[in-house]
Amino acid sequence: MGGCFSGPHSEYVVYVRTGDKKNAGTDANVTIILHDDNGHCTGEVKLDNFLRDDFEKGRLDTFPVPKSKLDRLGKVTKVEFWRDNAGIASAWYVERIMVENKVTNDMFVFPVFRWIKADYHYVIKHLDTSLPQFDDQGDQRKMELELKKKDYNYIQRAPGMPAQIQLMPPDEQFSFEYKWDILTTKIQLIATSKIVSLSAGEWDSLTALTNVYTKKIFHTPAGADRWSNDIYFGHQRIASLNHSLIKLCKSIPDKLAVDDDMLKPLLEGETIESALRKKRLFICDYEIMKDLPHRPNFVMCAPIGLFFINSNKSLVPIAIQLFQERAPDNPVFLPTDPPNTWAIVKMWYNNSDAMYHQSLTHLGYTHLLMEGVTVATHRNLSQSHPLFKLLAPHFLYLIAINTRGLEMLVSEGGWVDKTMNAGIVGMFELIKRGLEQWRLDVHGTLPEDLRRRGLDDLSVLPGYHFRDDALLLYKAINAYASKYVKLYYDSPEKIKDDWELQNWGHELTKAREDGGVGLLGVPANGKFTTTDQLIMVLTTIIYTCSVSHASTNFPQYEEYAFPPNYPGLMRGVPPVDKSPLEESNIIAALPDKPTTLDIMTVTKILSQRGTKNLGDFEVQYIFDPKARDIVDAFRQDLKEVSKTVKDRNETRNPPYIYLDPDIVPNSISI
Structure with a gap:
């Protein structure tokens, strides 16, 4: 750029932070020009410390600016920099550049977060936050997005399946500090726990299974003590992982063959009609699982469960029908049936619930849906866009965990195929069915989802800890998104004229078969015109990547690791009548010892937290002071939520810890 003046002035120092990515460091020659608010600049400054290897991965380098370059330089408003192709490793990823005036103590921050290609003059403005229609570096933005589109491409791995990344870009790899290697971790867990008795064989009693847990590594899961308890079975519906x-x-x-005579002993003097009127009856219907494909020689139920709020305000099961249609060999089972028969019926019910949980609540509706959203964001929103900066922390490691997890767990002959009745053939079919129903404005928007299920009134269904805590977090995230959106979009024209935003909305809603994400229920079908529409979408994305995923992921060990409690795998066939059963029938339905160990180790790994909690971002993208104030307000709101949740847990039995903001991570990183 021309028109610069140079000469001696005050002391300036340039700091360059090279990113923590594979091959981020460079041996190339780097040049910078500092520009101020009056059109003055330094001229070219070579960034090179004598006899020092500058720009190494993850390092902050310091470069004094020669006084001869500083004539009349005022407040630095933009930096212009470039590299050549010299050296063996010339590629370079820059996190940020900072310029300090040592005399005035002013610090000017230039977020970069880019791979720097050779011989291109990058111009980054102070704080680097602007809508595209107001950015005088429009050509640079377009060039960078075109490069992103080469790395971030969609693929639909089978008809009806979600949009995913075609090939994981190097930028999405786990950092050195956060490695996720399930095979290595499994071996380490087993070695550390010293469990050697599970290498082969079948269980001979429930006592033998209970005695296998150790204080070291594999503690006794919460479900082991309560698995046959009806109150805990009800609790699983409202304060566990499929909520x-x-x-x-x-x-x-x-289709549910119950009547007043059948339920009379269970309704505490109510009739079905009066219990319905008083909002004491609740239902879980797995109709979506009817005729679901499954592994050969295994059975997959599609149950209906009827639940009742008793006089102690506890939710308890009062009827379970294991298949959808009335039939002589499909009776309604009751708590008054023989104890082991009722216990094994609940196990078959939870076997279906586990399949629904892993396929939809967990994998389909968090991991996979948000992978497509992540790809769309990288393809359409520049790193300079304020909404990119808002969303990026919530996508950390998402593509990496999906790529690694699908390879290891959801592949032919993998973990799901070994430990779940339906296997991946049933899982993929269930995901397809679920995606046909899921809508962002209903299922993805917590208040609307609660309204749809008749549970938006907090006095209905006491003990619904997930709802009560999740609403606090939803409100905090919604307030955060609302303030942030209104900071940058203070007129409808700014939304309408933001072509990056409009392209993003178009790709979010474009059919998966045509190369889009295919989200249903996006307001205005992605043609955004109001701040309310944007706030809803952004709230849903942040909420799904943090709260939704945490609530359905982190209880996994406590539920799955004791198979009678929450059996992903059930052998044999479900009962077709109410004949009394023995403990031996329960044992025969359980997975063998090696499969049990596989379930224990993987759910232990999946229940671990490796990244920071909500609001404490691993990478800071937001530098605009007004936006930073909004982030600080969000963090303060989360502190209040955390205090409320902790106070609630003082009187809950058992406590519900999974939506304490101190525990909820920012992203789907495991």
Whole structure:
């Protein structure tokens, strides 16, 4: 750039932070020009410390600016820099550049977060936050997005499946500090725990299974002590990992063969009609699982469960029908049936619940849906865009965990195929069915989802800890997104004229078969015109990547690791009548010892937290002071939520810890 003046002035120092990515460091020659607010600049300054290897991965380098270059330089408003192709490793990823005036103590920050290609003059403005229509570096933005689109391409791995990344870009790899290697971790866990008794064989008693847990590594899961308890079974519907299937029962469906005579001993003097009217009946219906494909020689139920709020305000099961249609060999089972028969029926019910949980609540509706959103964001929103800066922390390691996890767990002959009745053939079919139903403006928007299920009134279904805590977090995230959006979009024209935003909305809603994400229920079908529309979408994305995922991921060991409690795998066939069963029937239905160990180790790994909690971002993208104030307000809101949740847990039995903001991570990173 021409028109610069130079000469001696005050002392300036340039700091360059090279990123913590593979091959981020460079041996190339780097040149910078500092520009101020009056059109003055330094001229070219070579960034090179004598006899020092500058720009190494993850390092901060310091470069004094020669006084001869500083004539009349005022407040630095932009930096212009470039590299050549010299050296063996010339590629370079820059996190940020900072310029300090040592006399005035002013610090000017230039967020970069880019791979720097050779011989291109990058111009980054102070704080680097602007909508595209106001950015005088429009050509640079377009060039960078075109490069992103080469790295971030969609693929639909099978008809009806979600949009995913075609090939994981190097930028999405785990950092050195956060490595996720399930095979190595499994071996380490087993070696450390010294469990050697699970290498072969079948269980001979429930006592033998209970005695296998150790204080070291594999502690006794919460479900082991309560697995046959009806109150705990009810608790699993509302304060565990599959928390959003239950609905207020407004009428008994014809396909569920219950009547007043059958339920009279269980309704505490109520009739079905009066219990419905008083909002004491709730239902979980797995109709979506009807005729689901499954592994050969295994059975997959599609149950209906009817639940009742008793006089102690506990939710308890009062009827379970294991398949959808009335039939002589499909009876309604009751808590008054023989104890082991009722216990094994609940196990078959939870076997279906586990399949729904892993396929939809966990994998489909968090990991996979948000992978497509991540790809769309990288393809359409520049690093300079304020919404990119808002969303980027919530995508950390998401593509990496999905790529690694699908390879290791959800592949032919992998973990799901070994430890779940439906295997991947059933899982993929269930994901397809679920994606046909899921809507961002309903299922992805917590208040609307609760309204849909008749549970938006907090006095209905006491003990619904997921709802009560998740609403606090949803409100905090919504306030955060609202303030942030209104900071940058203070007129409808700014939304309409933001072509990056409009392209993003278009790709979010474009059919998966046509190369889009295919999200249903995006307001205005992605043609955004109001701040309310944007706030809803951004709230849903942040909420899904943090709260939704945490609530359905982190309880996994406590539920799955004791197979009678929450059996992903059930052998044999479910009961077709109410004949009394023995403990031996329960044992025969359980997975063998090696499969049990596989379930224990993987759910232990998946229940571990490796990244920072919500609001404490691993990478800081937001530098605009007004936006930083909004982030600080969000963190303060989260502190209040954390205090409320901790206070609530003082009187909960058992406590519900999974939505304490101190525990919820920013992103889907495991």
